[in-house]
Amino acid sequence: MSDRSFLDWPFFEPHHKKLADELDAWCERELSDAHPTDVDAHCRDLVKRLGRDGWLQHTAGDALDVRTLCLCRETLARHHALADFAFAMQGLGTGAISLFGNDQQKQWLDSTRAGEAISAFALTEPDSGSDVANLTTTAEPDGDDYVLNGEKTWISNGGIADLYIVFARTGEAAGAKGLSAFIVEADRPGLEIRERLHTIAPHPLARLGFNQLRVPKSNLIGQPGQGFRIAMAVLDVFRATVGAAALGMARRALDETAARTQSRQLFGGHLSDLQMVQGHVADMALGIDSSALLVYRAAWTKDQGAERVSREAAMAKLQATEQAQQIIDKAVQLHGGDGVRDGHVVAGLYQEIRALRIYEGATDVQKVIIARSVLTG
The missing domain is CATH 1.20.140.10 (Butyryl-CoA Dehydrogenase, subunit A, domain 3)
Known part of the structure; x- marks a missing residue:
């Protein structure tokens, strides 16, 4: 049994300890150390089960409790790394919607918290990982739409996600001040899964392409130029x-x-x-x-x-x-x-x-x- 004394530290409130104990018991019951043969299918199943039993409720919403997110990730990772991945990406993937989305956009959160939709955070590019301000994917206004062109890589849940939060250059200013964030549904024409990426610890990962992909301006999160x-x-x-x-x-x-x-x-x-x-x-x-x-x-x-x-x-x-x-x-x-x-x-x-x-x-x-x-x- 892992040391649990840290739950008595003054950082936490009683409900945090209760949550950690309940999730630990859930993990003991629901998860195993067996290595999956089909990582995509296993990840989808984990999202469904985490949603079914209410754990994904903590990943999104108007008031994200970071201590709860951390306790969930620590507990899940101790038991099963892919379960932690599945949980974390539902939060990271929808974080922009939780923090900056409008009421219509936040309807997505009902699906992601229920485990019925999988989300992804599409920021990294082949030549711009940590240097976010220099990303080159573009989103140009055209009537009631934006047209996206470019490429993203190392995108977690790439290939299995139902929605991607994509950061692209809209050009309001140079560098970091010219980026915006968009909701891109996985079935949009022009979204290409150009390569599935394989790592030493198997997770769903992909290189994505955007080829004249159109999204309505209502898919813009926040204001133009707020992407960074x-x-x-x-x-x-x-x-x-x-x-x-x-x-x-x-x-x-x-x-x-x-x-x-x-x-x-x-x-x-x-x-x-x-x-x-x-x-x-x-x-x-x-x-x-x-x-x-x-x-x-x-x-x-x-x-x-x-x-x-x-x-x-x-x-x-x-x-x-x-x-x-x-x-x-x-x-x-x-x-x-x-x-x-x-x-x-x-x-x-x-x-x-x-x-x-x-x-x-x-x-x-x-x-x-x-x-x-x-x-x-």
């Missing part, structure tokens, strides 16, 4: 939750390591009797608690009404993902051959954790955000 602001606001909410997912994976690695070292016989005793092993376990526990403090500080700060938590979220994501990578690596080492055996829990964690240090802002980008906040006040 919208994207950053969404990431400000969800970036800390990436740290929470990493934290869940790290906790699982520590749990597996504690069980392994206390049962493995070595040199006439248990592996856990060796002081060097105890030192590794202590480092793992320290990394987890320091990460948790930063993750839930960022979430609590946002929930208290802070307009921006860019520095706090950057620190949380950087610390939690980097520490989780080190913790899981130690877990692999302490499991010996089993640690690299296909199908073993810690081997799966080793594959899953790597991407979290890249997406939603790579570690080095987080360092830039943190440094700028210090140097500019």
Whole structure:
């Protein structure tokens, strides 16, 4: 059983602990460590089940509770990385609608929260990942429509999503001030799934193309030229939750390591009797608690009404993902051959954790955000 004492920290209210306990029980009942053969089908099924049982209600709406999002992601990731992915993308994919959408656009949230529609966040491009201000996909007004042309890549849920939130250049000004955000339904003519992308930890991912794709002006989220602001606001909410997912994976690695070292016989005793092993376990526990403090500080700060938590979220994501990578690596080492055996829990964690240090802002980008906040006040 993972350490649950952090739920008594002053960051949380009673309903947060209740939610974490209930979701943990749901995961024990509904999820397994079995590797799916059809990732797309499994992801669709997870979205349906998360929606059916009410968990996706927390992913969207007028008042996003970031502590709840983090607790959900931590708990799901500890049990099943693809379930965390399915949950997270329903929030990230609809974040722009939750924060900036009008009443008509927010009707989509009924479907995504019920698990009846899958959402995606289409920001990254082949030549513009972290440098969002330089994206080149265009959206040109034409009568009552905008016409989109360009390409996006590394889009989570690409190929299975029912709606994409697409960021494109509308040209109101140079750089970041000339971007806008649009709802693009998956069945729109001109939307092309140009390539399905395969990674060391299988998730639904794709490279998308937009070829003279028309959307009505009513699909514009917010105002023209607000796209960069919208994207950053969404990431400000969800970036800390990436740290929470990493934290869940790290906790699982520590749990597996504690069980392994206390049962493995070595040199006439248990592996856990060796002081060097105890030192590794202590480092793992320290990394987890320091990460948790930063993750839930960022979430609590946002929930208290802070307009921006860019520095706090950057620190949380950087610390939690980097520490989780080190913790899981130690877990692999302490499991010996089993640690690299296909199908073993810690081997799966080793594959899953790597991407979290890249997406939603790579570690080095987080360092830039943190440094700028210090140097500019």
